[in-house]
Amino acid sequence: MNPTSPLNIAVLLSGNGSTLQNILDRIDAGTLSARVTCVVASRENVFGLERARNANIPAAAVPRKAFADTASFSAAIWAEVSKHPVDLVVLAGFMSLLNVPDTYRNRIMNVHPALIPAFCGQGMYGHHVHEAVIAYGAKITGVTVHFVDEHYDHGPIILQGPVPVLDGDTADTLAERVQAEERELYPRAIQLFAEGRLSVEGRCVRIG
Ligand code: GAR
Numbered sequence: 456m457n458p459t460s461p462l463n464i465a466v467l468l469s470g471n472g473s474t475l476q477n478i479l480d481r482i483d484a485g486t487l488s489a490r491v492t493c494v495v496a497s498r499e500n501v502f503g504l505e506r507a508r509n510a511n512i513p514a515a516a517v518p519r520k521a522f523a524d525t526a527s528f529s530a531a532i533w534a535e536v537s538k539h540p541v542d543l544v545v546l547a548g549f550m551s552l553l554n555v556p557d558t559y560r561n562r563i564m565n566v567h568p569a570l571i572p573a574f575c576g577q578g579m580y581g582h583h584v585h586e587a588v589i590a591y592g593a594k595i596t597g598v599t600v601h602f603v604d605e606h607y608d609h610g611p612i613i614l615q616g617p618v619p620v621l622d623g624d625t626a627d628t629l630a631e632r633v634q635a636e637e638r639e640l641y642p643r644a645i646q647l648f649a650e651g652r653l654s655v656e657g658r659c660v661r662i663g
Pocket of ligand 1: 468469470471472473474475547548549566567568579580581584608634637
């Protein structure tokens with residue numbers, strides 16, 4: 456990575472792409488020194504791909520259902536990503552497990568809409584998370600940005616932000632509050648990476 460030029464980001468997504476849009480908006484606003492060099496989706500015809508094409512970003516689908524297992528799917532994803540200059544891979548509502556090649560160790564980030572290690576793991580995504588938080592009676596939830604390893608929602612934690620659960624919250628009202636926090640925390644973590652300020656010791660991320 457060259458600290459004087461913007462960070463090259465690959466964005467991986469599976470759906471609507473509001474996380475991608477937020478990143479593009481922050482780059483346009485000049486608060487995130489990065490450029491999105493490619494968008495790869497694990498499903499065909501999702502709106503996130505359209506957002507990418509509207510922003511003139513190379514966009515491709517690598518449908519998860521076309522592959523028998525995580526290994527072959529991951530190989531196809533990394534083959535697509537490696538066609539472009541990439542310093543950091545950003546998962547933006549990407550719902551499939553990936554194998555992490557050594558070259559991408561601590562260079563893949565994910566945002567999870569809860570405070571890991573609570574309310575996370577396989578099947579815990581989007582509204583399922585907020586429904587589980589409300590059903591459990593938790594008073595605080597939040598957002599976690601972390602590096603990605605081979606397990607769901609598991610790698611070293613970069614930033615966390617708390618969000619209160621209010622009486623009468625539904626999954627929709629809670630999601631709205633959590634997503635507002637995501638829109639602040641995720642670009643902040645990416646910017647820290649761009650500035651070379653993140654170092655990983657075991658499970659712990661130090662911010663320099
Ligand atoms: C985001 O809210 C993100 O927290 C969640 O999916 C949403 C994606 O929205 N990710 C997870 O639940 C990961 N376990 P988007 O498709 O509009 O960007």
